[in-house]
Amino acid sequence: MAMRQGRGVAAVNYPTGMNLGGDPTQALVHSTPTGNFMVSLSSVDLGQGMKQIMAQICAETIGVPTDRVIVDTADTDTGPHCMGTFASRGTHRAGNAVIAAAREARQVMLEVAAEELEVNASDLDTDGAGNIHVRGAPQRSISIFDTALSAHFKRGRSISGRGMFLIPRSYPDAETGAMKPSTCYAHACTVAEVEVDDETGEVNVLTVKNIFEIGRALNPKMVEQQLVGGSWMGISHALYETTEPYYPSREHGGRDFNEYLMPGPGDLAQTEVIVLERPAADGPYGAKGPGEMCANPQIPAIANAIFDAVGVRIDTLPITPERILRALKANGTENAGLVAH
């Protein structure tokens, strides 16, 4: 009987979105009469922060403060087409669509301002605070509020734009089978340290140190939040969660929350998260998808750490005490007197 410590490392290469048959998202942007901007999407915010990020992207592209942007993700029956919020694609696909729509809207906005200021639209710039001015002559300016009023009530223009982003379908090469499953990859590496009780098979994760390469972090606090929570979820997937503990048999599957194990606040590993920013060539302002990847590398890292600690390779998740004890027994390395029945 002994507590045995081990350390494991794992790295992942994670595609942002997919292109099985093409992977499109569309967006529409229009201004209200008072120069606020409305982004219409079908991409759902389920707590991951879609609305905040899309507001930032639209604001940055048009040149207004973020609080001047309203994002409506209300209804897939009526909104512009989105393939959905999955495969870590939301920021990348919808973000690119919003940039395209916001660029078109910005162009109309500048054209209206140009008429008001009697200058060429290509000479105009925004100050990011709600005003448009002549480049090099900031005193020649008009507010976006007045520009929108002019468009709506005087010039009969719609300050609006359409955004389409489509990763086209990639077909496998007939000779080699090579194809391009994704255009954008995020990366991560985790080092996990565990303690395994070779009498009970219980695993205690002592530390998880993660480094994530996610393109540009458009909202660093929200990225951190996603990565810290995801790191915990990776531990949970590795050691606790399953609806089918004896897959493919459905026996002993959890039927409710009482029978679905997840680590609680008392089971936290010491967690470290480092973000590496390497902007993606085709990402909105360089962003990749950190969404699902954040809960992946912990799983193989913990499996490797368990191997390092007690010498057994567990290749079925979750890595339960029962699986570890069975593997130790098969290995002939279990503590004979205590495990044999």
Next chain:
Amino acid sequence: MKKVPVQFTLNGEDKAEFVESGATLLKALREKIGDTSVKAGCQQGTCGSCAVIVDGELRLSCLTLAERCDGAAIETTGGLAHGEVLHPLQRAFNEGFATQCGFCTPGMIMAAKALLDGNPQPSREDVVEAISGNICRCTGYEPIIQAILAAARANSLSAA
């Protein structure tokens, strides 16, 4: 089914309702009173998202019969803010990014309030123990623990 009259105070306001005998406090608060700050999660006492404070004690409203709360003083997150001014716990959760999808947040905050009401300067272990009946899917708990500790520090500063 038989209806029973129930009177209690909710966040200091008098409430009187007829509820079905055997109805839970969760159902009474959400469906009769309309306080949807109380979240209906697992509804079997496992997730903590429905936690409220009854006469100063943390209670799972999904396992508490409404008729047993006759005459009680009930607190929910719906009553924490004063107008635009957030409760220190709400502020700490907000500033500390301790809420993500938000579904566990009301239960977490009530569990934290019950803790701080009795123990204004808790240790990290006290905080972990206090929220051990609450499940969070998103945050990994650490930001929640930190936010509760930050709220306790803010309370001690304002009391000093």
